[in-house]
Amino acid sequence: MLGNKLSGGIPSSIGNLTLLFNLDLSKNNLVGDVPSSLAVCQNLKYLTLSNNSLNGSFPNLLRNLMAGAMSSLRAHS
Secondary structure, eight states, X not given: OTTSOOEEOOOGGGGGOTTXXXXXXXXXXXXXXOOGGGGGOTTOOEEEOOSSEEOSXXXXXXXXXXXXXXXXXXXXX
């Protein structure tokens, strides 16, 4: 989903994608918080959210899940 001009928030229903392995939502127009429901995606190893307008804190559950995995959490522009 890199650079697809997606806008709005990341829906909490994304947590229903329990087999999700790689999620790249960078270079879009996403706003709001990163949903804590992503923590349910236990197969998630690669997450890129850079170059959006996301705010708030990164959910602790998700931070723990991603420990040791490659993730890109650079500052949002």
